[in-house]
Each structure stands twice: as C-alpha cells, then as structure tokens.
Amino acid sequence: MAAPLELSCWGGGWGLPSVHSESLVVMAYAKFSGAPLKVNVIDNTWRGSRGDVPVLTTEDNFVSQPAKILNFLRKQKYNADYELSARQGADTLAYIALLEEKLLPAVLHTFWVESDNYFTVTKPWFASRIPFPLSLILPGRMSKGALNRILLTRGEPPLYHLREVEAQIYRDAKECLNLLSNRLGTSQFFFGDTPSTLDAYVFGFLAPLYKVRFPKVQLQEHLKQLSNLCRFCDDILNSYFRHSLGDG
C-alpha cells in the first residue's frame, strides 16, 4: 500500500483551499488523480519548513516544486493524464509553458509587487502564518524574489525598470487569459470530461486571482469577464474541494 503522503503548503482563504498558486496546483492534481494526501497547512508554529513550499514528504522521500511532485505522484501510479493522447500530452506541456511565461509575471505582480495589494492583503496574510521574527523577513524576501523574477525575465538589461515592464506583462496576461478562454470553450475541462494536469495548473494559477479580494484588480476584472474560466474554477472548487475549504 502507498506510504502516507504528506503535503506541506500554504493555507486557504476566500473560499480556496490554498492561496498559493503552486500549492493549489499540487492539491488539485492530487484530487484529480485520487492520491491520498495529508495536507499540513503551514501555521505560525516553528514546526515545518517554509522555504520551497509546497513540499511532499513520504517515509524516505522529500520532493519540492510542483513539476517534480506531480512526476513523483505519477510514478506512484496516481496519474490524471491516463486517458490523454500523445498529442494532448504535448499540448499540456505547451500550455503550461504559456501560463508560466505570460500569466505568471502578472499574477506575481498583482500579489507581491503592486504596493496597495501587497501591503494590505498579501503581506498581512502571510505574516500571520509565519512565526515572529521570521514574519518580518520572509514576506519581504518573497516579494523581492517575485520582483526579481519579473524584471530578469521581462526587463531589458542592463537597467531594469518596472514601469516599462508593467504595461507589457499585464497585456500579455490578458492575452493569455483570452487564449485560455478560447481553448476551453464550452467544455467542462480542457481535455474532455475528466480533469488532467493542465486543468490542475490552470486552476492553480487562476483561482487565487479570481477569489482573493484585492484593492487593485485590473487583471481580476478581466478574468471575471471570461465567464467560462470563472465557471471552470467554481466547478472544480465545488466538486473537489467542498469538504475541505480553509478559513481565512
């Protein structure tokens, strides 16, 4: 029988089981593939790691990063892509790359860089779940990491300016959302009637953007206009996460 699988991840709020995109991707995949995961939400005790979250631990294994965790689960025979054709598998990789290149910078910006959002929502939320005195340091570090990632991948060397990049990343993100909406159409999931890895990734990236209440919401407003993507998130939340909704 499978050894107990424990997942350490950031907790939930606003109706989501987790507010952190990567944690949400892993949780969703586990639900889709039927993997029995024991979820350990990070709270403000000193127990548990905080770096490199989400982390999957089994008796003798320690896996971090969503892509590796999903690979690990697949090797344990928890495979949500069982019914996909080779070409659909290839499409999955391509769409995940699209999400990471086009949507992720704007999501990171909305959560961690936009000052109104960061100081009123993100920082207090994370700081309340990290023990003092790390709560003073870690959110700032995460914010800097996000800013770095945006500038280094989108900015122009050698002087990186956020202003020039901001307009571009939001435009790319809106285009990406439109593309996803076009691809999803009226189907329930991206490949037919059963959810797969791609659905887990799209859900993981979109759900926090959709549900978390921010003061500065231009990307969220755009997402709310794409009703099929909102329906997609709501469906998954209702079908797979109804019994385990976290509190704020």
Added chain:
Amino acid sequence: MSLVAEAFVSQIAAAEPWPENATLYQQLKGEQILLSDNAASLAVQAFLQMCNLPIKVVCRANAEYMSPSGKVPFIHVGNQVVSELGPIVQFVKAKGHSLSDGLDEVQKAEMKAYMELVNNMLLTAELYLQWCDEATVGEITHARYGSPYPWPLNHILAYQKQWEVRRKMKAIGWGKKTLDQVLEDVDQCCQALSQRLGTQPYFFNKQPTELDALVFGHLYTILTTQLTNDELSEKVKNYSNLLAFCRRIEQHYFEDHGKGSSSIRLS
C-alpha cells in the same frame, strides 16, 4: 515599448510597403555568435523567407548593443528598428503580411503556447548550456563572446554577461538544475514538438507559420553547432520527424534562394 509607442510604430509601419534594402543585424557569424543568438537570428530569417520578404543579413560585433531591447537579431526596415521574433512578427503583420491569418482562435492559442514552450525550455536550456555549464563556458563561450574586443574588455564583457544569465537562471528556478536534468527537459520538449508535428509537413498542416520558423531556428542550430559534446544534438536526433522537418525547411526556403550562409549540410 510602452503601449502608445507601439501603437505609433504600428501606424507608421502600416503606411509603407516592405523596402528592398531591409537588413537584419546579428553578431559575427564565424567567431562571435553564440548558439542561442544564432538560433534566434535563424528563426527570424526563416520567418521572413516564409513571408517572401527580402532581407539582407549584416554581421556586426556590437549588434547586441545596437539593438533597442538588447537582444539579437534586430531588423532595420525603412527608418524603424525592431528586435526579437515576437515584435518582428507584429511589425510584419502591420505591413500586411502574416502567416497565421488562416488559423482559427483555438489554433492561434496552440501556436502561441508552443512558441512559449520553445522559449521556455529550448532557449533556456541553450542559455544554461552556454553560460552555466563550466566546460562549455571555458572552452567555447568566453572565447567567442569576447573575441572582437581587446584584452581586458573581452574578459570583462564575458563575465558580466555570464553573471547576468546566471542571475536569470536562479530567478526562474533553473539555478540548481544539473546538466542531466536540463538535457531531460530538452528531450521532453522535443518529444512534445515531435508528437505535435506527427506526420504533417508543418505544425499547422500545409502552410508554415511563425512557430515553424522558431522551431526550425532552434533545432537547426542545435543540430549544426559544434559544442564540447554532442548530447544536446543527440537529443534532437532521436526524433526523425523533427530532422525531416528541418531538412524540408532548409531545402524549401534556404537553398532555393542560394543563401550561402545557411547552406550547411545536416549530417
């Protein structure tokens, strides 16, 4: 570019037809250019060939610094300068030429997704191999990157670029990857491309699009560039339909026009 500047450029672009003297700038072909830049440049050349737009390739040692975004290649058309494949495709579209007009919305989404896949995996792997793999850096990259400049500038520029690329790798989570993991990612990417291509001549059946140009640029360069070992090109050679694809585009778009610079044989 800001939104206003881009709209402005599009307006101007639309006003004039494609001139005869359009030029593409890249680094020096023999001694300086690196794998990733060569791939990007070849992708743009292939795209312009597919659109039937004449372009002259000019090699300059300081191409990287002349470029408005710091990346090569860039094209000089009329009195405008546009760099990188994405903006060049937009610019060419504003002039009324497009390869992807016949695609429907879902196909366009797929095309964009696969282009991001190539950028995300292949291009990053090429950069990793060039700048983070000690053997390649020592033997090839440093010497090539700094070759047009006198000492000590050649060392300084090479180290500066290496530091920049390493920072970027760390920011996107590739800093801790080993070479084997990177090669595996390349394999996964090639497998996805091979599965998507299947037995069709181009990715969207009969007509090539910018995706075909981009894939051709990268794969062809990987196959024909001499590195410290052959592992990277071996990964690509595993997929026979990708090899056939490269040969087909080379024959169709490069040999017919007698372009000496690109008629390197695929072994």
